[in-house]
Amino acid sequence: MKWASLACGYNYDIKSCQIEILRDELVSIGISDKSLKVLDTAFICQVLGVEESLVKEFRFSGVFNKGNVSLSFKSKTVRLLNQRLGKAQARQILLRWKAHLKPLKADLTQLIEHYLKQGKTNRYGLYVTNAAGQPFNCTYKNVKTAKEWHPDTKKRKLLAHMLQGFESKAVYDYVACHQEICALEHDGFVSYDMVDDWGHEYLRVVMKNSGTK
Known part of the structure; x- marks a missing residue:
């Protein structure tokens, strides 16, 4: 057809634009949108020191993995970074990313619990x-x-x-x-x-x- x-x-x-949707959802339940700053293109490029072509991968995994960061080779992000940057540099960047995502992880946990309570x-x-x-x-x-x-x-x-x-x-x-x-x-x-x-x-x-x- x-x-x-x-x-x-x-x-x-x-x-x-998942960021804007997420922003509205957080604010609607009384949570500040400050933690979303880590998903900005400029932040990811400057703080993590990665090229802009990798930003979408970091942003998507950051949100839909609930702020968690995997170091397992099973992770698509890990495999991609290993290929682009080498294992040692990839691990350093992921550990840095994990630390920066802690506030977002806490906010996403609250949002998910809110959804479950609406069930x-x-x-x-x-x-x-x-x-x-x-x-x-x-x-x-x-x-x-x-x-x-x-x-x-x-x-x-x-x-x-x-x-x-x-x-x-x-x-x-x-x-x-x-x-x-x-x-x-x-x-x-x-x-x-x-x-x-x-x-x-x-x-x-x-x-x-x-x-x-």
Whole structure:
């Protein structure tokens, strides 16, 4: 359906800013956003002494690992840094990063606990619903086999679920008011007409490709 729509439509990606979403979430429960300073591009480059091409990796792992820093070779970040910088320098940078992330780790722990307190219980266990109305089962990783989440994994997945829910809600709200939207994607949509009235506060839409009308 997507490719049929693209024959005469426009494909848009949504460019998210997790930092701004996270900032709003922290402030909404009375937590200062000061700890987010460590996620700034300038801070990461200057304090850690890494090139800008690595910033996204540090920022993403810093948030979605709940402020934790792994030194295990199983970590994607560790493997990447080892390859780029060598094991000795990579370890030094990761230990420095771990120290700087402590305030953010504490704030993310509070935010996740807040989410868990908002949860409700049904016969499948505890679940938490994000801004888009999508539930996340906090008890079972697999309801059919009754396999439960590892506590740390559950919290990481819940944080991602809640933050990404704001992106989904932005798309759903826009689609509800625009009949020209003909297909939805994980991180965007296809429209028969060009989008010229997207006005979200911190989510942007970028045209990926288009057909010939």
